[in-house]
Structure formats: structure tokens, C-alpha cells
Amino acid sequence: MNRIDLHTHTNFSDGSFSPTDLVELANKQGLDSLAITDHDTTDGLSEALEASKDLSLELIPGIELSAQFQNREMHILGYFINLTDPKFQTRLETLRSTRMESIRHILNRLHTLGIEILLSEVEQAGGTGTIGRPHIAQVLIAKGHVQGLKEAFERFLGVRGKAYVQRAVPEAQEIISWIIDAGGIPVLAHPYWEGLNKEDSIAACQTLAEQGLQGLEVFYGTFSASQISFNLGLARRLDLLMTGGSDFHGTLKPDIALGKGRGSLHVPPKVMERLRQATGRQNVNHSNPRS
Numbered sequence: 001m002n003r004i005d006l007h008t009h010t011n012f013s014d015g016s017f018s019p020t021d022l023v024e025l026a027n028k029q030g031l032d033s034l035a036i037t038d039h040d041t042t043d044g045l046s047e048a049l050e051a052s053k054d055l056s057l058e059l060i061p062g063i064e065l066s067a068q069f070q071n072r073e074m075h076i077l078g079y080f081i082n083l084t085d086p087k088f089q090t091r092l093e094t095l096r097s098t099r100m101e102s103i104r105h106i107l108n109r110l111h112t113l114g115i116e117i118l119l120s121e122v123e124q125a126g127g128t129g130t131i132g133r134p135h136i137a138q139v140l141i142a143k144g145h146v147q148g149l150k151e152a153f154e155r156f157l158g159v160r161g162k163a164y165v166q167r168a169v170p171e172a173q174e175i176i177s178w179i180i181d182a183g184g185i186p187v188l189a190h191p192y193w194e195g196l197n198k199e200d201s202i203a204a205c206q207t208l209a210e211q212g213l214q215g216l217e218v219f220y221g222t223f224s225a226s227q228i229s230f231n232l233g234l235a236r237r238l239d240l241l242m243t244g245g246s247d248f249h250g251t252l253k254p255d256i257a258l259g260k261g262r263g264s265l266h267v268p269p270k271v272m273e274r275l276r277q278a279t280g281r282q283n284v285n286h287s288n289p290r291s
């Protein structure tokens, strides 16, 4: 059996597992291919590559970046990026500093709502990694302001929450070009065409493809069969690669299991074949010796 999960987070961003523990879990569960796609950082990948060195598990270096496109925020995954590309790393540093700015804004909003949370408390929750809203949520829970993650996002941190701050992120075209510049394959994460009819979603996706997008995350941890078939049709129509993953975050998204999502995730082996072929076509010099 071939088992693939190309979308996971470690404690270098908002997951709860260390890269080593995640690799070990994936190996124990019999996964053949695992991509680690932390937000705005590739810093966990050297540890993960080291941990997977003597395993049959194939570790694919990845990342997940936020982007703006037609007034909505979307996430773009990058696979097989060259981790030592200095320009890419500088670009990631810029992203991380704007991320910190938005965290400060959120804490200010919470302050005006009478909730005192220090940046240092959020940083402590985030450990060594990129900090994000889930870490603010953890502090909100620890201080008794909310019962759980869901309430933290509904009341405060989510788009409709009282302390929501929209983070300024680069345009999709820019993010796509950063990934390509670093030798990677840009793939639209969890494509969800909220508010768009079929024709408009096709047009939007076509524009992204013209900007250099090479794939769609057709198979996703929480997608229904109809969402999968819609994105499958879109990928076929626009001749885009298909990828798939759970978006595993460990205990920070307890309903999502590694390799399984909510239970029915299945990423076909063909996905990996095509992804490898694509890197071959591009002649990518990536850091995983076994793929």
C-alpha cells in the first residue's frame, strides 16, 4: 500500500509535533511519502531530513505561504524547494516579521477588549517556531478566557472574531514566483472557491496557472467527495498537477489524523510519480537524496 501525506505542520510553525516526532509517527503509520509544509519557514526540515535518513519514508521538503488573490487570502504550498537558497530565506524572514506585526495588532485588540496577553506568553506557546493565531488561542485557553480552540477562533481570532486582524500578505503571483525562483513547485493549498460559481472558479484558477501555479491540492483532509471531484475536474481541465495531504497539526487540530484527515483521505500513488516527474522536468537540485 502506498500512503502519502503532502501537507503537515510541525512545532516549527503551528503543529504540536517536533519534526523528528512527526517523521517517526509517519514511519510508524506506514507512510511512504511525507511532506512537511510549515508556515513561512523551512527551519524544521533539516531535523526532519536527518530523522528520516535511515528510514524507507521519503521526506519531501515543503512550505506553506499565505498570499492575496482577488481580495481573498489563499495558501500556496511549495514542494522540493532548495532550502539553502539565500534569496528565498531572506523573503521568508520578511514574511515572518509581518506575521509578528499582525500578532502585535491582535494582542492590542484583545487589550482593548480587556484581555491581557503578552507577546512573550505567545512566544512561549510557540516554542522555537513561527508563531500564529493558534498560539494566541492556546494562551487564551490557558488563562481561562475560552474553553477551547474553536471558541477562541469564533469569538476572537477568526475572520468574524472581535480581535481579527487581516495580515498584509504578498500577491499570489509574487509568492508563486518566489517558490519557482527557489526551484520549487507551487501548488494551491485546499482550493476552496467560496462565493464563486463554476465558471468564475475556473477563470480564477486559470489566472493563477498563467501566473505560474503548477498544481492543486485536490485531496485534502476535510474535503467532501464533491469538493474533491470539483478540484479534480479543474486540475484536469487546466492540466495542473494534483497533490494531497491532511494538513496535520497534531494536538492543535485534534480532528485531523496524519495520512487520513477526517478518515477518508486517500492520496493516489500517481500523485507522487507526477510530482517527481515535474521536478525532473525542471531539473531541480533539491536536498532529498532519495527522491
Ligand SMILES: [Zn+2]
Pocket (backbone or CB within 6 Å): 064, 075, 189, 190
Ligand atoms: Zn493552509
Ligand SMILES: [Zn+2]
Pocket (backbone or CB within 6 Å): 007, 008, 009, 037, 064, 247
Ligand atoms: Zn497547512
